[in-house]
Amino acid sequence: MSPRTKSSTPGAPTIVDVARAAGVSKGLVSLAVNDRPGVSDATRARVREAAEQLGWRPNLQARTLSTQTTYALGLVLRRDARIVAADPFYPAFMAGIESVLSTQGRVLVLSVVGDAEAEERAYRSLAADRRVDGVFLNDLRHGDDRVALLAELGMPGVLIGRLDHPGGLPAVVLDDRPGVVAAVHHLADLGHRELAYVAGDPALQHARTRRRAFEEAVAARGLTPTAVVDTDFTMAGGATATAALLEGRLRPTAVLYANDPMAVAGLGALQRAGVRVPDEVSVVGFDGTELAHHTWPALTTVRSDPEQWGAAAARTLLALTSTGSAPDVELAPAELVTARSTGPAPALRQAQGT
Amino acid sequence: MSPRTKSSTPGAPTIVDVARAAGVSKGLVSLAVNDRPGVSDATRARVREAAEQLGWRPNLQARTLSTQTTYALGLVLRRDARIVAADPFYPAFMAGIESVLSTQGRVLVLSVVGDAEAEERAYRSLAADRRVDGVFLNDLRHGDDRVALLAELGMPGVLIGRLDHPGGLPAVVLDDRPGVVAAVHHLADLGHRELAYVAGDPALQHARTRRRAFEEAVAARGLTPTAVVDTDFTMAGGATATAALLEGRLRPTAVLYANDPMAVAGLGALQRAGVRVPDEVSVVGFDGTELAHHTWPALTTVRSDPEQWGAAAARTLLALTSTGSAPDVELAPAELVTARSTGPAPALRQAQGT
Structure with a gap:
C-alpha cells in the first residue's frame, strides 16, 4: 500500500471553528456548505466567508455521507481510441464541462x-460504485437504450x-440543421448543381440529422444529391469517401463533410489527386474547429461551439442532481462560416471567364 | 435530491452466496477479489468464476473501506481549453490510459x-477527498514543484x-530526441543549410528537450539555426511563427515544428503566402498524428505514440498504487516518418534541374 497522510492534521480548522466564527450551529454550517435548503442567503454567505478565512473545507466523505452526493459527474465515450484522438469535438466539449466543474470543486x-x-458495464x-451523481448521455443513437438503463x-x-423518446431526461440541444441548410444554399447560390455529402456514422443520431438536413435542403433547391456516403467519422473514412467520389460516374463540384477532420x-x-480547391471542387466542413481555420485554402465550415455545449450540459446536470429537475436548454444553432474553400461552380467560373 | 436506488436489491447475490458457491470463507472472497496476498491463484480463479456466474460484484464503498483504495486514477491538465481542443496528444494519451483501466474496472x-x-488546488x-489512488504527472516543468506537493x-x-529531480517517483519515458535528430540529418542530407525551429512552450520540459535536440543536431552538422521561435503550442502560434520566418532577413529552406498541429x-x-512545399520550403511536424498523414503534401513527422505511452503510464501507476513501488519504463524512442512535405533544398533542386 502507498503511504497516505490523514486529511485532518493537528491545529487544522474544524467545522466547530467555522460555526464559532460565523456565529451559527455546526448543523447550519453543514447545510450552508452543502447548498441545502433552510439557510438564508446572508447566513450562507457568512458561513462561506468564515470557512474561506479559516481555510476550512468540508471533507468529501463526510459531505457524501450527509448529502448522498459524490461531487463528480460521469462521461462515457463509446468510441474507437483512434477516433477520440483525431476528433477535436470531445476535447473541446470536455473543456467546456471542466470550465464549470472546476469552479465548483467538482470533477x-x-x-x-x-x-x-463495455458501455453498459461502465x-x-x-x-453501483456511486462514483458520480449523474452522467452525460452523448452520441445519442436512434432508440437509445441508455435512457431505460x-x-x-x-x-x-x-x-x-x-x-424522440427522451424518457423525462432534460436535453441540451444545439441544432445542427440551420448550418447545414445554410451551407447548401451558399453552394447553390454559387451555381453548384452537383453536391455530394460525406456523412458520419449512421448509427448516431446527430449524423442522421445532419445528413437529412443536407438531403432536404438540396431537394428544396430542386436538386438531387450527386452522392451521399456514410463513414465512421475518421479522417481515413473522409479520404476514402473522397477518392470514391472522384471515381464516380458524376463528379461533384462541391462536397460537404460531416466533421472538420474528414473535410481536412x-x-x-x-x-x-490534382483537383484544385475551390476552382474545381468546393469543400465544406462541420464543427468550426481551429483546424479548419489553418488549412489552405481555409475551410468553409459550420460552427457548433462544443465548448459552450459542454458548459451548458454541465450546468444542466448539476441543476438536475441538486434539485431533481432541470429545463431543456436550446443553444444558439450551428451557423455557416465561409472561407476560401468554397467558390463559384466551375461552369459559372467559366462563364465569368475566371 | 435526485432519486437513487439502493444498490442491493432483494434477491441480489451477496458475498455469502459467492463464498458458499466457491466453498471458501467470506474473508477469502474479499481478499481474492481485492487482489490481496494470501490467496492461491486457483482459489482466486474459483472465487472469480463464482462471482461471475452469480453476477455478484463487490461494492466499491465496501472495497474502499477494506482496501483503502478508490479504484480511480487522476489526471490534471493545466492547459488552455483551446490548446486541449486542438492538440491530439492528450486524447490519444488518455485513450491509452483508458485501454488499461477499462479492463480492470478502474476509472x-x-x-x-x-x-x-488551480492546478495545486486540484x-x-x-x-483530501480521496478521489484517486494516484496521479499522472504530465507536462513536466523545469524544477517541477508538483513532486514536492x-x-x-x-x-x-x-x-x-x-x-532532473524525480523525487523517487517512477518515470515512464519516451525519448523525443532521436526523432528530432533524425529529422535534422534527413534535411541536411537533402542539402538544407537554413533550418528553422518552431518550438513549443519553453516552460515545459519536453518542449525544451526537443528544442535542445534540434540545436545540438544542427551544430553537429556544422550549421547554425536560421531561427528558433518559441510558441504556446497552438495552431495560431505555429501560423504566426511561420509568417515571422517568411519575413525574416534569411528565409529558411526547412522548418521543423514541435507538434503536428503547428506544422499543419x-x-x-x-x-x-504562395510558398511551395516542399519545392521552396520543407516542413517537418512532431507527434505522428493521423492528421499529418492526410494533409497535402503529407507531413514528414516524428512519431511518438502517445497511446502506448498512456497505456504504459497506467500500468506503472497501477503497479505503484498496489505494491508501493514500480520501475521506470523506457518506451521505444520517437522516430522519423518521412513523407512528401520534405524534399531536396532549393539550391540542390536547381543544380539537379528539377
Whole structure:
C-alpha cells in the first residue's frame, strides 16, 4: 500500500471553528456548505466567508455521507481510441464541462469504452460504485437504450442532443440543421448543381440529422444529391469517401463533410489527386474547429461551439442532481462560416471567364 | 435530491452466496477479489468464476473501506481549453490510459485547470477527498514543484517523462530526441543549410528537450539555426511563427515544428503566402498524428505514440498504487516518418534541374 497522510492534521480548522466564527450551529454550517435548503442567503454567505478565512473545507466523505452526493459527474465515450484522438469535438466539449466543474470543486469521471457491452458495464459500475451523481448521455443513437438503463439504475442524466423518446431526461440541444441548410444554399447560390455529402456514422443520431438536413435542403433547391456516403467519422473514412467520389460516374463540384477532420482529409485527398480547391471542387466542413481555420485554402465550415455545449450540459446536470429537475436548454444553432474553400461552380467560373 | 436506488436489491447475490458457491470463507472472497496476498491463484480463479456466474460484484464503498483504495486514477491538465481542443496528444494519451483501466474496472478522474494555483488546488482536492489512488504527472516543468506537493500529500504519482529531480517517483519515458535528430540529418542530407525551429512552450520540459535536440543536431552538422521561435503550442502560434520566418532577413529552406498541429498551420501559412512545399520550403511536424498523414503534401513527422505511452503510464501507476513501488519504463524512442512535405533544398533542386 502507498503511504497516505490523514486529511485532518493537528491545529487544522474544524467545522466547530467555522460555526464559532460565523456565529451559527455546526448543523447550519453543514447545510450552508452543502447548498441545502433552510439557510438564508446572508447566513450562507457568512458561513462561506468564515470557512474561506479559516481555510476550512468540508471533507468529501463526510459531505457524501450527509448529502448522498459524490461531487463528480460521469462521461462515457463509446468510441474507437483512434477516433477520440483525431476528433477535436470531445476535447473541446470536455473543456467546456471542466470550465464549470472546476469552479465548483467538482470533477469529471471519464470512461472510454470500445463496444455496447463495455458501455453498459461502465454505466452500471458508475451507479453501483456511486462514483458520480449523474452522467452525460452523448452520441445519442436512434432508440437509445441508455435512457431505460439510467431509469433502471436511478441515475440522473442529461441528453446531449434531442431524442424522440427522451424518457423525462432534460436535453441540451444545439441544432445542427440551420448550418447545414445554410451551407447548401451558399453552394447553390454559387451555381453548384452537383453536391455530394460525406456523412458520419449512421448509427448516431446527430449524423442522421445532419445528413437529412443536407438531403432536404438540396431537394428544396430542386436538386438531387450527386452522392451521399456514410463513414465512421475518421479522417481515413473522409479520404476514402473522397477518392470514391472522384471515381464516380458524376463528379461533384462541391462536397460537404460531416466533421472538420474528414473535410481536412478530403481536402488533402482532392489536392493529392490534382483537383484544385475551390476552382474545381468546393469543400465544406462541420464543427468550426481551429483546424479548419489553418488549412489552405481555409475551410468553409459550420460552427457548433462544443465548448459552450459542454458548459451548458454541465450546468444542466448539476441543476438536475441538486434539485431533481432541470429545463431543456436550446443553444444558439450551428451557423455557416465561409472561407476560401468554397467558390463559384466551375461552369459559372467559366462563364465569368475566371 | 435526485432519486437513487439502493444498490442491493432483494434477491441480489451477496458475498455469502459467492463464498458458499466457491466453498471458501467470506474473508477469502474479499481478499481474492481485492487482489490481496494470501490467496492461491486457483482459489482466486474459483472465487472469480463464482462471482461471475452469480453476477455478484463487490461494492466499491465496501472495497474502499477494506482496501483503502478508490479504484480511480487522476489526471490534471493545466492547459488552455483551446490548446486541449486542438492538440491530439492528450486524447490519444488518455485513450491509452483508458485501454488499461477499462479492463480492470478502474476509472480516470480528469481535471482541466487554467493556472498554477488551480492546478495545486486540484491535486490537493484529489488527495483530501480521496478521489484517486494516484496521479499522472504530465507536462513536466523545469524544477517541477508538483513532486514536492505529492510527497506532502502522500499521493503516489508517475512522471510522464524525465525530471532532473524525480523525487523517487517512477518515470515512464519516451525519448523525443532521436526523432528530432533524425529529422535534422534527413534535411541536411537533402542539402538544407537554413533550418528553422518552431518550438513549443519553453516552460515545459519536453518542449525544451526537443528544442535542445534540434540545436545540438544542427551544430553537429556544422550549421547554425536560421531561427528558433518559441510558441504556446497552438495552431495560431505555429501560423504566426511561420509568417515571422517568411519575413525574416534569411528565409529558411526547412522548418521543423514541435507538434503536428503547428506544422499543419505552418503548412497552411506557407501555402497561403504562395510558398511551395516542399519545392521552396520543407516542413517537418512532431507527434505522428493521423492528421499529418492526410494533409497535402503529407507531413514528414516524428512519431511518438502517445497511446502506448498512456497505456504504459497506467500500468506503472497501477503497479505503484498496489505494491508501493514500480520501475521506470523506457518506451521505444520517437522516430522519423518521412513523407512528401520534405524534399531536396532549393539550391540542390536547381543544380539537379528539377
